[in-house]
Amino acid sequence: xxxxxxxxxxxxxxxxxxxxxxxxxxxxxxxxxxxxxxxxxxxxxxxxxxxxxxxxxxxxxxxxxxxxxxxxxxxxxxxxxxxxxxxxxxxxxxxxxxxxxxxxxxxxxxxxxxxxxxxxxxxxxxxxxxxxxxxxxxxxxxxxxxxxxxxxxxxxxxxxxxxxxxxxxxxxxxxxxxxxxxxxxxxxxxxxxxxxxxxxxxxxxxx
Amino acid sequence: xxxxxxxxxxxxxxxxxxxxxxxxxxxxxxxxxxxxxxxxxxxxxxxxxxxxxxxxxxxxxxxxxxxxxxxxxxxxxxxxxxxxxxxxxxxxxxxxxxxxxxxxxxxxxxxxxxxxxxxxxxxxxxxxxxxxxxxxxxxxxxxxxxxxxxxxxxxxxxxxxxxxxxxxxxxxxxxxxxxxxxxxxxxxxxxxxxxxxxxxxxxxxxxxxxxxxxxxxxxxxxxxxxxxxxxxxxxxxxxxxxxxxxxxxxxxxxxxxxxxxxxxxxxxxxxxxxxxxxxxxxxxxxxxxxxxxxxxxxxxxxxxxxxxxxxxxxxxxxxxxxxxxxxxxxxxxxxxxxxxxxxxxxxxxxxxxxxxxxxxxxxxxxxxxxxxxxxxxxxxxxxxxxxxxxxxxxxxxxxxxxxxxxxxxxxxxxxxxxxxxxxxxxxxxxxxxxxxxxxxxxxxxxxxxxxxxxxxxxxxxxxxxxxxxxx
Numbered sequence: 001x002x003x004x005x006x007x008x009x010x011x012x013x014x015x016x017x018x019x020x021x022x023x024x025x026x027x028x029x030x031x032x033x034x035x036x037x038x039x040x041x042x043x044x045x046x047x048x049x050x051x052x053x054x055x056x057x058x059x060x061x062x063x064x065x066x067x068x069x070x071x072x073x074x075x076x077x078x079x080x081x082x083x084x085x086x087x088x089x090x091x092x093x094x095x096x097x098x099x100x101x102x103x104x105x106x107x108x109x110x111x112x113x114x115x116x117x118x119x120x121x122x123x124x125x126x127x128x129x130x131x132x133x134x135x136x137x138x139x140x141x142x143x144x145x146x147x148x149x150x151x152x153x154x155x156x157x158x159x160x161x162x163x164x165x166x167x168x169x170x171x172x173x174x175x176x177x178x179x180x181x182x183x184x185x186x187x188x189x190x191x192x193x194x195x196x197x198x199x200x201x202x203x204x205x206x207x
Numbered sequence: 208x209x210x211x212x213x214x215x216x217x218x219x220x221x222x223x224x225x226x227x228x229x230x231x232x233x234x235x236x237x238x239x240x241x242x243x244x245x246x247x248x249x250x251x252x253x254x255x256x257x258x259x260x261x262x263x264x265x266x267x268x269x270x271x272x273x274x275x276x277x278x279x280x281x282x283x284x285x286x287x288x289x290x291x292x293x294x295x296x297x298x299x300x301x302x303x304x305x306x307x308x309x310x311x312x313x314x315x316x317x318x319x320x321x322x323x324x325x326x327x328x329x330x331x332x333x334x335x336x337x338x339x340x341x342x343x344x345x346x347x348x349x350x351x352x353x354x355x356x357x358x359x360x361x362x363x364x365x366x367x368x369x370x371x372x373x374x375x376x377x378x379x380x381x382x383x384x385x386x387x388x389x390x391x392x393x394x395x396x397x398x399x400x401x402x403x404x405x406x407x408x409x410x411x412x413x414x415x416x417x418x419x420x421x422x423x424x425x426x427x428x429x430x431x432x433x434x435x436x437x438x439x440x441x442x443x444x445x446x447x448x449x450x451x452x453x454x455x456x457x458x459x460x461x462x463x464x465x466x467x468x469x470x471x472x473x474x475x476x477x478x479x480x481x482x483x484x485x486x487x488x489x490x491x492x493x494x495x496x497x498x499x500x501x502x503x504x505x506x507x508x509x510x511x512x513x514x515x516x517x518x519x520x521x522x523x524x525x526x527x528x529x530x531x532x533x534x535x536x537x538x539x540x541x542x543x544x545x546x547x548x549x550x551x552x553x554x555x556x557x558x559x560x561x562x563x564x565x566x567x568x569x570x571x572x573x574x575x576x577x578x579x580x581x582x583x584x585x586x587x588x589x590x591x592x593x594x595x596x597x598x599x600x601x602x603x604x605x606x607x608x609x610x611x612x613x614x615x616x617x618x619x620x621x622x623x624x625x626x627x628x629x630x631x632x633x634x635x636x637x638x639x640x641x642x643x644x645x646x647x648x649x650x651x652x653x654x655x656x657x658x659x660x661x662x663x664x665x666x667x668x669x670x671x672x673x674x675x676x677x678x
Contacts, residue, residue, distance in 0.1 A: 018383045020340070021424060026405030027388050031347070052405065059405075070407035070568075072389030073347045085348075089309045090512060090544050091467035093558040127391070127562050128309040128512070129348060132467035132542065133474050142350040176353030180360050180384040186370035188381045190340065193424045196297040201377040203262055203337040205294070 002041035004051075008032055011179075012051050018182065020190045022052045023059055030068045035173040039075045040068055073142075075172075080115045082160050083172045085126035086138045092128075095135035101125065103150040107157055120161055122172070141172050220474065226493070227453045229461045230437045231477045233321050240355050242362040245323040251368055253443030257331050258376050265335035265443065272447035273459050274439075277313075278303055278394075278432030279511065279540045281528050288336040290419035291427040298427040300333050300341040301403060301418075302436060305387055305394045307346060309512030309562055310542030313463035313475055314433035318345060318352040321437065322359035326369065326382060328436030331443050333380045336429055340381050342403055347387040357384055391566035395636045396430040397422075398568070409568045410636040434463060434541075455481030458527045462538075464488060468545035469502065470495035478526065485509065486522040489545060502547040506652060510539025512559045513641035515628065516648035517616045535614040535625040552656040556649035557585045563642035573608045574639025580604050581642055593661040601650060605643040608633060613643075615651050623651070 004012060012032060016025040029051060033044035045064040053059045068074045075083075086104060088097045105111055108121055115122040131137040134146035138153075145156060159165050170177060199205045221234040233239040233248055245251070257265045270285030291298055302325070306314035317325060329341045343360075345352055360382060363369045371379045390408045392398050397411035400423050415421045422428025438460060442450050451459040458481030465475045466488060472495050478488060488494045489504070498504050504519045515536040517524075524534050531538045546555060564578035581604055587593045605613070609630040617625035632640045650657055 018381070021404070023405035024385075024403055027402065028386060031386065031388065067405055067407055068388075070390060071347070071387070074388055088558060089562050090508070090555055090558045091310055093555060094468045094544070094546060094550065127565060128307055128311075130306050130312045130315045130346070132310045132312045132544070133465050135467055135473075139348065142348045144351070175347070175350050175386065176357055178354045178357045178361075180357045182370070182381065182383075183364055186364050186367075188340070188371050188379045190381070190383075191297070193297055193426050196339070199296055200337055200339045201379065202334065 002033070002037050002043040003047040004029075004033060004036060004044065008036055009051070012048075014181075016052065018190055020192050021057075022054055023057070026052050026059070026064060026067055027071070030064065030074060031173075031175060034074060035175070038081075038171065038173050039077060039079045078115070078119070079172050080122035081120050081171045082140050082169070083122045083124065083142075084138060084140055084157075085124050085129070085142075086112075087126050087129045087131075087136065089128040091132035092135040092137060097136040100136050100138070100148060100150060100153060104153060104157075107154060121157070141169050142175060143169050220476070220493075226477070227461055227479060228477055229441045229450070229453065230317060230321070230324070230434060230463060233324070234316075239320045240322055240359065242323060242359070242366065245321075249444060250323055250440075251327055253440035254327050254330050254334075254368065255374065257334055257443045258374060258378060262335050262337060265331065268447050269335060269439065269442060272438075272442045272450045273457075274435065274442065274450070275458065275460075275528070276432055277434035277438075277462065277541065279308065279513075281538065284431060284435050287417070287419055287431075288332070288429055290417050291336065291429070292420055295427050296337075297339045298337055298429070299423045300329060300336075300338040301396075301399060301423060301428055301430045302329060302341065302343045302433060303394065303396065303399055303430055304343060304345040304352070304433045305399060306433070306540075307391045307394055308540045308542060309559060310465060310467055310508060310544045311511050311540040312465040312467070313541055315346075315349055315352055316463070316475055317433050317437050318349070319355050322352075322356045323363065324437050324440055325356075325433055326359055326363050328439035329382055330369065330373065330380065331439045332429065332431065332436060334378055338380070338429060340383065342383050342385050342423075344385045344387060344399060344403060347389045353384070353386060360384055390568070391562075392568045392636065392638050395638070398636070399430060400428065407568070409570045412635060454479055455525075455527065457481060457529065462526060462541050464526070464541045464543060466495050466543045466545065468507075469499050469547035469550070470497065470545050471499050472496045481527045482525055484523050484525045485517070485543070488543065489522065495545075498545070498547050500547075502549065505546050505548045505550050506552070507546060508542070508544040508645075510537045511542040512544075512562060513537075513637055513644055514539045515614050515616065515644055516652060518618055518620075518652060520619055521616055532628040533625065535616045535628055537628050551589075552649050552653045553585065553660055554589050556645045557582075557589050559645035560585050560642055563638055567638055567642070571634040571636075571639055573633045574642065577604050577608045578639060578642035581646060585646055588657065588660050591660065591662070595661055595663055598650065598657060598661060601646055605647055608639045608643050609647075613647050613651075615648060618652060621652070621654075 029048045046061045049061040238244045274284045276282045393402045393408035395410045398408040402408035418428040564582035567574045569575045614628040
């Protein structure tokens with residue numbers, strides 16, 4: 001069951017309708033599939049290809065993979081419930097990122113790049129997370145943790161494993177828990193660029 | 208333990224009313240990101256005022272403010288808008304919220320703490336430049352920013368600030384939240400557009416140089432940084448004169464600067480542009496309060512991971528583009544990374560070389576191959592397995608990415624004169640050169656740190672080659 005559910009298909013159509021060309025929705029839709037399944041499956045990519053294809057333009061599953069495989073966040077194999085990304089770029093390196101990573105590897109009993117046997121944690125080296133003044137930092141499912149000490153990391157991992165942070169950190173794949181929703185009576189609507197020839201209404205063209 | 212800890216430097220800092228606050232004025236409130244707070248603090252008044260003016264007059268006001276782009280290149284925003292070709296429609300606005308330059312931390316704050324300010328800025332830009340749809344591209348790895356922006360957009364639509372017939376006028380524009388999926392190179396504006404079209408985020412060949420001429424779907428497209436757009440509500444509300452009253456003539460207004468690394472009080476500070484110096488920022492009581500634990504400054508990166516490094520000799524340079532360029536570096540994206548005298552220079556340079564090698568999109572050979580090669584060599588040196596020959600190879604590989612003289616700082620200690628920024632490059636975008644810049648800086652400014660690290664070795668006996676007939 002890794003095609004998008006009916007509810008997600010409805011959401012996907014809403015997202016596609018916001019763009020002048022449907023293919024622009026490709027990345028958001030692959031995110032949606034990762035949110036549903038925890039990682040990006042082949043069946044989901046086939047489904048995304050169907051959804052963004054039009055009568056004029058066919059997008060193949062290979063094109064979906066072609067785009068998706070370029071981006072760091074898409075994972076093509078089962079991933080832990082919690083993806084722990086420890087930053088190792090300059091600002092964090094200056095403040096002890098390497099020690100933090102060693103500590104995490106020992107605590108979880110896995111090397112960076114792998115997943116614990118119980119499927120709870122995937123540990124990764126990450127690049128700059130835009131929290132450089134709060135080094136060393138890490139993200140759990142793309143939620144930041146600032147100025148993390150080894151002891152705090154232990155506590156964090158214990159709390160996550162015990163499910164005590166489930167209310168704050170949704171499982172891997174879910175990004176923002178609030179979605180944009182454009183009311184139909186307020187939407188201007190997306191128009192293919194070739195169908196627009198005139199200046200927008202508020203622009204006076206003198207010529 | 209708190210899941211999202213508060214911003215540790217913030218208590219007190221943003222309360223201080225004496226400092227000009229153009230973009231961070233609401234950071235002192237716990238509910239800074241809500242529409243109620245925005246309304247209570249002058250929110251959407253800039254838009255209301257703009258809508259009473261003609262679009263051309265609004266554009267003119269922005270041009271007069273000389274607002275410089277805050278994404279890294281520092282190009283005047285009003286001038287950029289003027290590059291759209293006459294009579295070609297539709298035109299789009301793409302907001303660059305893909306902040307990921309090492310050391311840079313400001314756009315995420317603006318998106319998380321004051322999303323309405325950004326949305327209002329987008330609307331003013333669309334009105335002034337005749338842009339009929341706006342795509343707000345937010346870096347994928349910022350879940351909180353996604354939630355805050357989506358919430359703010361939903362509020363703004365409901366209140367009639369976004370969508371059809373905004374505030375009862377004939378100005379209509381959709382602002383669409385779009386999210387990336389993790390790729391540094393997508394911060395380059397043509398790569399951002401590729402990504403928004405559902406493609407691999409690779410920079411486009413130039414010319415055309417500006418997406419303002421040929422951008423999203425081949426149409427004129429303005430790409431502006433989050434901080435740049437966040438300045439527009441102030442300019443529209445208070446006028447360009449109030450904006451240029453802060454800062455200097457060539458660098459008006461303020462800038463948000465993230466200072467990280469070995470300072471006593473790392474943080475994101477809104478400073479007066481043009482006149483504030485690096486010494487003020489790193490040593491000033493109101494900012495970073497000096498080097499941690501009373502240590503000495505060894506070196507600092509003045510403008511994000513792509514910028515050539517500076518020494519304590521350069522502390523008195525102000526945040527002004529031309530001064531920075533003449534001293535061999537750039538202000539870039541407002542990211543200062545500070546290293547004290549305990550720093551392992553080769554190991555720290557390695558983290559940046561690794562970053563850019565990892566983030567190469569693979570389109571240009573000098574970057575794809577050269578970046579990775581540089582990474583392997585520096586990694587070997589840091590591991591204690593490098594040789595003299597490796598140091599020469601670094602320069603040789605660098606020459607193929609950035610031919611000719613590389614910019615660098617002056618150093619009284621080494622008897623070096625500054626070579627001005629920028630460099631020549633053999634790649635489409637700056638990712639390739641950026642892999643070389645940090646290692647070139649480190650090697651030029653701290654040769655002794657590398658000499659101590661490499662094991663000396665005789666140059667290998669030349670591998671036999673086929674004899675070439677003498678002429």
